[in-house]
Amino acid sequence: MTIRTKLLLFIPLLVLLVGSITLLLFRSTNVVQRSYDQMMERLLLYKQAAQTSNQLLQSLYSNRDDPTDVSAAQLLQLKIELNRLQAQLLGNGFSLSTASESIGYAQMLGTLLDQTQAALASTTPAEALALYEKAEDTAGFIYEQGSQLIDMELEADQPVFHRIQQENVQLLRLGAAVLIVETVLAALLALWISRSITRPIGMLVESAGRIARGELEAEPPQLARRDELGMMAEAFSGMLGGLREIARLEREQSEQQRLLGELELRSLQSQIRPHFLFNSLNALAKLALIEGAERTSDLIVSMSSLLRYNLQSLDRPVTLREELAHVDAYMTIQQARFRERITFERHIDERALNTMLPPLTLQPIVENAFVHGVEELERGAVISLSIEVIPDDQAVRITVADNGKGMAEQVRRRLLQATSDDIHNAAASSSPPPSNTKASQSAGLGMRNVFRRLELFFGERELIAIDSAPGQGTRLTITLPAVSKPH
Structure with missing residues (x-):
């Protein structure tokens, strides 16, 4: 088997193994992270909805006492924001333990929006005050229900937190094991390359260094191999034989060339x-x-x-x-x-x-x-x-x-x-x-x-x-x- 075939066989297998394990770790981590993100997003929506409801009630009160364009614009903006939060709560889904409470919570947000709109459309101060008090009661319910939902979510998700922690520990252990396996395999591959490739090349380099220093009688390394390094050793032996023959011819012709060069220089100069x-x-x-x-x-x-x-x-x-x-x-x-x-x-x-x-x-x-x-x-x-x-x-x-x-x-x-x-x-x-x-x-x-x-x-x-x-x-x-x- 040639060196090229060995490398094309073992290196892709190592890369495939490492890539498969890495993909598995990534998918497991992604599932855990997605569950955690969904839970935290619901808790954040409950809190934002309670805060927005309170701000909407305050804006409604300010607009009732002193209606201005600024207060009306602020009230409209809060209504739009609360409507968005309601739609997001209904669209993101609920956990099984708090599904009915979450749906009721979203409906209370809609009730608060309707009461706010009715208070704005009232024609008499008494009617407006009555509608405002209803909206105030609804906002209080929203705040209390939001706090209860957050507590219920945290209590219901305690096992989820525990499972996430366990999965993180398992992922860390698996990652450490993969790192150890990769290190061992890489070390084995490097050792194999060192023994089967670099050692013969080092022998050839050492022999080439002796030849470069003029030691043409040095014997080249004999490699009993059928791969590229064996072919290189045979070519090296043939090259060394050619160098020896050239050196012999140069020694024989050196003096003659020196004399001929001197005579040719004189002949050319005389022309x-x-x-x-x-x-x-x-x-x-x-x-x-x-x-x-x-x-x-x-x-x-x-x-x-x-x-x-x-x-x-x-x-x-x-x-x-x-x-x-x-x-x-x-x-x-x-x-x-x-x-x-x-x-x-x-x-x-x-x-x-x-x-x-x-x-x-x-x-x-x-x-x-x-x-x-x-x-x-x-x-x-x-x-x-x-x-x-x-x-x-x-x-x-x-x-x-x-x-x-x-x-x-x-x-x-x-x-x-x-x-x-x-x-x-x-x-x-x-x-x-x-x-x-x-x-x-x-x-x-x-x-x-x-x-x-x-x-x-x-x-x-x-x-x-x-x-x-x-x-x-x-x-x-x-x-x-x-x-x-x-x-």
């Missing part, structure tokens, strides 16, 4: 060269031809900085501050070439500038945004570079955005496939690309080269995100660990 120098030198030549030599010296200084940065050792990591200076030099040349056609925006968080990363990372990305994003725009071209610190994630976010022509989804996915096989296959391809796609393929190779170097440098994947659509520009985001160390 990055300043392939924008031709365009930059062409811009310098045109500017010198048009302007003479004034601004050319500034451009030559920027160009020398670019050359010096590109010719440095690619094995040495650099800071974001150095990369940013390299990008500034590049954009100085491009803005001199295109003047007002292009705007370069910078939003830099100084706290992020000491982060380490591979050299020649930002400039190729900015160049790609320029060449393939905004170069064809006649005016209003904008390239923005944002560097910010993300405190919660302990990371640095670099964003390069442009308002250029964007790219298709297929091109975006191809750029993000930054694997060494893609780069090597693209570089070794012997068939020349069509003339209209050669530049885009070269740029894609350079961008994927940058992405791959970042992954090898930080030892992490999915550092790059690209958001782009045709005609809507491109936003490229790089998320780097805040503590950057070369791998």
Whole structure:
């Protein structure tokens, strides 16, 4: 029998037992309470009727001596109230011991109402006085009869009170017994669950803890069961065997992977060269031809900085501050070439500038945004570079955005496939690309080269995100660990 079947069998039975006993207790308590409520309601009606009769008589006397609208309204209200009490007495029923007296009491209330109405309708003072005296006698009878009925009800209901007390004691005992039974059954169920479920799970957790600490040779628990826990133990044993095999393969390949990673990093870094120098030198030549030599010296200084940065050792990591200076030099040349056609925006968080990363990372990305994003725009071209610190994630976010022509989804996915096989296959391809796609393929190779170097440098994947659509520009985001160390 599976654990699920056991739980679905025993728990509903326990709930059904407890619910049945609780329903029985509730119905018994309800019967006792209803009897008590009916008795107390009759006693209260007797008392209210006597009080209302006395108030009605006083109001009749006041209205006879000094009839006013207020006294007449009060008298009418009391008559309505007494009539309601009479109807309620007749409608609620009577106890067997006081049935005839209760009916007579209700009829006396009707007699008092008739006498009051007759006194109000009398035409002479003598007649009114005589009717008032009759009403006064009737009110006295009502008061005395009400007191007698209350005494009779209390005397007749003494056995009822005794029975109610006995039933309450029995209900308390039954409730205590039910509570004890529920507690025992719950304890037995908890003990059963503990022995049949939590104990094997605890054994599996202990074995998993040893494996997490690197003790792959630890033997898994053997559970001779045919339920879900037995299946879990078998799956755990199979997983442990797979982990042992993976660990063996990792030990064999660890040194080889380390050497291959180092060689691949050097190979990928060697592919990055300043392939924008031709365009930059062409811009310098045109500017010198048009302007003479004034601004050319500034451009030559920027160009020398670019050359010096590109010719440095690619094995040495650099800071974001150095990369940013390299990008500034590049954009100085491009803005001199295109003047007002292009705007370069910078939003830099100084706290992020000491982060380490591979050299020649930002400039190729900015160049790609320029060449393939905004170069064809006649005016209003904008390239923005944002560097910010993300405190919660302990990371640095670099964003390069442009308002250029964007790219298709297929091109975006191809750029993000930054694997060494893609780069090597693209570089070794012997068939020349069509003339209209050669530049885009070269740029894609350079961008994927940058992405791959970042992954090898930080030892992490999915550092790059690209958001782009045709005609809507491109936003490229790089998320780097805040503590950057070369791998």
